[in-house]
Amino acid sequence: MKNNKVLETQSENHSDVERIKRESNYLRGTLKEMLEEPISAGIPDDDNRLMKFHGSYLQDDRDLRNERQRQKLEPAYQFMIRVRAPGGVATPEQYLTMDELAHKYGNGTLRLTTRQSFQLYGIIKWNMKSIMKEINDTLLTTLGACGDVNRNVMCNPNPYQSEIHSEVYEWTAKLSEHLSPKTKAYHEIWLDGKKAIDSKEQEDMEPIYGTVYLPRKFKIGVAVPPSNDVDVYSQDIGFIAIIEDGKLAGFNVAAGGGMGMTHGDTATYPQLARVIGFCKPNQLLDVAEKLVMIQRDFGNRSIRKYARFKYTIDVRGLDWLIDELQSRLDWKLEEARPFHFDHTGDRYGWVKGSNGKWHLTIFIQNGRIKDTDDYKLMTGLREIAKMHTGDFRLTANQNLIIGNVAPENKEVINELIQKYNIADGKNNSALRRNSMACVAFPTCGLAMAESERYFPSLLEKLEILLEEAGLSEEEITIRMSGCPNGCSRPALAEIGFIGKAPGKYNLYIGGSFKGERLSKLYKESIGEQGIIEALKPIFDDYATTKQDNERFGDFVIRKGYVEEVLNGMNFHN
């Protein structure tokens, strides 16, 4: 591509991660050797940094950390693998492989993530090569699922308008491919590919990223209105499909969103991506590429917590971004076009698509697929995958769509759904259907409080409050994260919890049902009792004084429980 100007990355006081990347020879480091090193089931920190680019994290079972330390054992090291699929689309064969690998090498569970990926847990070092190979054999990849590159590109899996969806999906896949790291290290380490001859050849191989990749992770999502399921405003770049006369006209471009912050550091904040214009479908890759390069050249390489694109932009202003982009593109974005969002959640149950095929959205609590004594979800889904001829779609809300079911197969799938009692959301409360929790303990190394393991039981208590208030059928988005990184995008929910310490959460309210507004801190560091005491009066008030069709998030702002936040820079005010 033209205009590929690579600026000197700022050289003063680069963070250690920058050194690791620079010295890694395109993400090789000593990974290969360390994966074979037998004295530890872990790998050194430097290599773990690089490992992320390959789609995997070294974790340890935090439940066992203290116990093992006493036992004179190193932490229970294990790897998490993130398998990305643009737009979350996977074939039944791929799904079955994920299921098989989870049992063969992992902890017997699968996790559907908030970015439409699969995660596998509990893989020990000695099995890493085999599992990575088997993942690639099924034509999925983990390359760039984590690390300072563009991550899995999200896309609305909405099956109603199938033609438009598939066109948007095509662009998503192209975008994902275009922004994938090109290093051969991945092949070399995992797939026994032969070593690249010299570094000159390598240099040409990362035309977008260069030798040190991006200063920080980078995320792109594509929304198809009226659904904002991908939380397009949370993305570093959000594309909003503009449909005119039933056709894809192009995309509105939004930039600079993100959820992460650090407790106690008000220079960090969740931010909404801001719409800066419109581009045609065939300009999509170019726009994305140039925005990525702007972040590559201007992102903060000294302090990682200030390195996300949102800060790069906010420090310089939106006009700067628009100018910079224009100068790199050599053309100007058109003016943004009108669109309208309705919701961020999923629509459960069977829907008939415009292509005559059927789609079934099922509710997966917190995205965790596993078998328990009284709920054989994993077995049920495996049985379905075995006979399913369409596809699977992972939603941005950690749910699963059994997509493109031929009418003649619908009955069989229904029978399996009933046999295994798989939840299509109908039996769950409206609150639960609109809930998400991040992973947190025991695998997430950054967790400060429980999330996935605790959230269901908190919901039970809140369900009772809502029922007492007569609000059982009220759809309210509610999300929990175990730390302020916000992996479940809690700052965009109508009710959000962000972990502070074991059993203690900050309570945020006032996000919008459509994902267009940030929430605001309402109560700090409260436990379960505090949560109930804080929410009960608001629920009761909402039940009695809400206006017609007034959403909970809008209501709390109207009633002054919190102030409206439309720009992240006001989040902490």
Place this chain on the structure above:
Amino acid sequence: MQLQVVNSPFDQEQIKLLNHLLTNLSKEQCTWLSGYLAAVPHSNEAAASIALANPPDPKQNAATVQEITVLYGSQTGNGQELAEDFSSKLKEQGLNVTLTSMNEFKPNALRKLKNLLIIMSTHGEGDPPDNALSFYEFLHGKRAPKLEQLNYSVLALGDSSYEFFCQTGKEFDQRLAELGATRICPRVDCDLDYDEPASEWYEQVERSFQKLSNVNELVSFPSATETEKITTLYSRKNPFKAEVLENFNLNGRGSNKETRHLELLIEGSNFQYEPGDSIGVYPQNDPELVDALITEMKWTSDELLTIKKEEHTLEKALLHYYEITVLTKPLLQQVNEKFGNEKLRDLLRPENDEDLKEYIQNHDLLDLVKDFSLTGISSQELISLLRKMPARLYSIASSHKANPDEVHLTIGTVRYHAGGRQRNGVCSAQCAERVDVGDTLNIYVHRNPNFRLPADSNIPIIMIGPGTGVAPYRSFLEEREEIGAEGKTWLFFGDQHCVTDFIYQVEWQRWLKEGVLTRMDVAFSRDTDHKVYVQHRMKENSKELFDWLEEGAIVYVCGDEKNMAKDVHETLVDIIQQEGNLSSEGANSYLTKMQQEKRYQRDVY
């Protein structure tokens, strides 16, 4: 002491006769008889030909008797300890005693010896201890000289729960006789509780020499041992009560194994020990098992028994003093004799030998009394047939220099299913299930001079120890760290799973990082689809391993005897053969030489 089938070479009939005779003899008569018997090569001839007023002439004159050689073959040190003890006692008698371990003894010197005492244990499956191997082969080979000039007696150590009880001792005894030597006292075969029979043997031996040398009044010299500084009051016979400071499982969750790490307070014990030594622990039987036995026999737990002139309740006796989890052939024979029934008699018939072996291996006393309906026997009667509870040995896993007031042990819990029931190792399961921090254990130090760090710490060492076999190496490295040893060290470790079974993992990691440990190779047999064991890792590094041997490295092997020690041994031979371009005999003698030079040391169990 009464002669028994277990502690003597006689059968039941002979024992009856002998016991009858011996209890009626005066002290002088005994002395005379022993001298007489000693001088006659075959005892039945002797018995048949006692001429009343005609004492036999001893072959030797008094002067030569004063030179006595005491040779021991010992693996875990029991034999050595006895040999040392008896030698110093003989010295006190004014005799000229040479005490030697079999591997230090020059076989050629044998033909010049006049008086030889052999103290000999059995290991493996009826095999000689490592340090007796070459001597054993020499004596049993063609080059063995005629030994008509020699008077000898053998004390055999063993464990009657093994099929080949005191095998090596028996073989030595027989072979020396074949070579023409004269047995001055009958061999005594000792079971695990060897103190008493061993001292009886010693007394007989002493009397025989007394007889031979016509020394009526033995001269008493000041005892050498008494003048030595007394280091500790505590011993096997007088164990120290050590408080348990720590007791936790070293295996991570999800492991198939349990290995306890125990830290014991030994402050005030004055114990002296070095890396390579072990701790003996007197265990307690499982109270539930004792209970079940008492119930089954319709005994009562508080009935009083007299043991060694002291009264104890039955429950306490069964908990602390007697072995109830191991059956032995002699026990079954005696039970049969006293309380036998058809079924038991059947099992003991020679043609049912295999069944008997199988039964003994998989059953305990409770099974025995149940299976053969032995209820009705009084507790005193049955208990008089039981063996004393033997102590269990555990390699010391800490350095005295680094932790002067503590001793650490690494105890693998033994649990298995046999004879239709879940069974637990007495001592290991006690430590796993019934020993809390603050409790005490009765312990003593068991020295093992055959498993020692080199005096010169610059000599490279190779340590092979999968499973709990790694325990002494923790003390090796702790010691070397403490004294700042510089030589190279190489550890081979293995177990089932890296994540759960890599015991002391963070310590090895630290020692590797700090250079106390130069190299470590590990083999986790169940982490990959093909089984790998330490010997495979050795083979993979055969070139380097051989280089170390050539540099003079000492090889240590500790842990499982049945499979590991054998496989490791064969692998060492392979490596030496391959890397040293040697024939298989060449490789074997390379290793034998290493053994003689104490550069191949084993502590296997």
